[in-house]
Amino acid sequence: MRIIALYSPKGGVGKTAAAVNIAYLASQHNRATLLWDLDPQGAASFYLAGAERIKGRKLSKLLEGKSPLSEFIHEDVFPGLDFIPAHSSFRNFDIKLEHEQDANVLKQVLAPLSEDTSLVVLDCPPTLSRLTEQVLDIADHVYVPVMPTWLSLNSWNQLLEFVKNKKLGAKKLHPFFSMVDRRKNLHKELMARGPELLGNPMAVAIPYASVVERMGEEGLPLELLAPSSPAAEVYRKMWQSIRKDIGA
Numbered sequence: 001m002r003i004i005a006l007y008s009p010k011g012g013v014g015k016t017a018a019a020v021n022i023a024y025l026a027s028q029h030n031r032a033t034l035l036w037d038l039d040p041q042g043a044a045s046f047y048l049a050g051a052e053r054i055k056g057r058k059l060s061k062l063l064e065g066k067s068p069l070s071e072f073i074h075e076d077v078f079p080g081l082d083f084i085p086a087h088s089s090f091r092n093f094d095i096k097l098e099h100e101q102d103a104n105v106l107k108q109v110l111a112p113l114s115e116d117t118s119l120v121v122l123d124c125p126p127t128l129s130r131l132t133e134q135v136l137d138i139a140d141h142v143y144v145p146v147m148p149t150w151l152s153l154n155s156w157n158q159l160l161e162f163v164k165n166k167k168l169g170a171k172k173l174h175p176f177f178s179m180v181d182r183r184k185n186l187h188k189e190l191m192a193r194g195p196e197l198l199g200n201p202m203a204v205a206i207p208y209a210s211v212v213e214r215m216g217e218e219g220l221p222l223e224l225l226a227p228s229s230p231a232a233e234v235y236r237k238m239w240q241s242i243r244k245d246i247g248a
C-alpha cells in the first residue's frame with residue numbers, strides 16, 4: 001500500500017481538486033484507491049457526489065480504537081474508488097494527537113487496510129498541525145500545489161523548512177504550480193523561475209480553469225465532467241508522473 005498526500009499550509013490552492021482528480025484517475029488505472037478527506041470542511045465530498053449523499057461519521061470511536069477505519073469507508077463511490085468523508089469532529093484529531101505525542105495514530109488506523117487498498121490519497125487541511133505532521137511522516141510522497149504568487153511561494157518555503165527541521169524527508173515533497181493564469185505577468189515570470197524557486201518542481205502546471213470550479217457544482221471528477229478539457233489533460237499527466245513515483 002502506498003500513501004500519497006495533497007498538502008500545503010496555504011488554503012485555497014487546489015489541494016482538494018487535485019486529490020479528487022488524482023484519486024479518480026488512480027482508481028481508473030486498476031489501483032484499489034481510498035481517498036480520505038482529512039479536512040473538517042469536507043470539500044472533497046462536494047467534488048465527489050455532493051455533501052447530501054456522502055455524510056461523514058464522528059471520529060471519536062475510531063480514535064478510541066472502538067471502530068476500525070473500514071467502518072468509515074464508503075465503498076465504490078465510483079468503481080474502484082473508496083472514500084472516507086470528512087466530519088466536523090476531525091477537528092478533534094489534533095487534540096487526540098497532542099495526547100499521544102509519540103505514536104503515529106494515523107499510521108495505526110491505516111495499518112489494517114494494507115491488504116485491500118493499493119493507494120491511499122490523503123486530502124489535507126491547510127494547517128501545520130500534529131495531524132499534518134503525521135501525514136508528512138507516513139506519506140510516501142507529498143504533492144504540494146503552489147500558486148505562482150509570492151504568498152504561495154512563501155508557504156512552500158515554510159513547509160520545506162518545517163519538513164527539514166522535523167527531519168521528515170524533504171525529498172518526498174513534490175511542488176507543482178497550480179491555478180496558473182498565463183495571462184498574468186507575475187504568473188509567467190514566477191513559472192519561468194520554477195526550478196530556482198521550487199528546487200525541482202513537477203513538470204505539470206494546473207491551469208486556472210472554470211471547469212475545475214464546476215467539479216463542486218456537478219459532484220464529478222474532471223475526467224467525467226470534461227475529459228477533453230486542457231485541465232483534465234494536465235491532471236492525467238500528473239497522474240502518470242505520480243505513478244512513476246509510487247512504482248505503479
Ligand SMILES: Nc1ncnc2c1ncn2[C@@H]1O[C@H](COP(=O)(O)OP(=O)(O)OP(=O)(O)O)[C@@H](O)[C@H]1O
Nearest residue numbers: 011012013014015016017126179207208209212213
Ligand atoms: N485549477 C483551478 N482553476 C480554477 N479554480 C480552481 C482550480 N483548482 C481549484 N479551484 C477552485 O478554487 C477553490 C479552492 O480549490 P480547492 O478546494 O481545490 O483548494 P484547497 O487547497 O483544497 O483549499 P482548502 O485549503 O480550503 O482545503 C475552489 O472553489 C475550487 O473550485
Ligand SMILES: [Mg+2]
Nearest residue numbers: 015016039043
Ligand atoms: Mg481542500
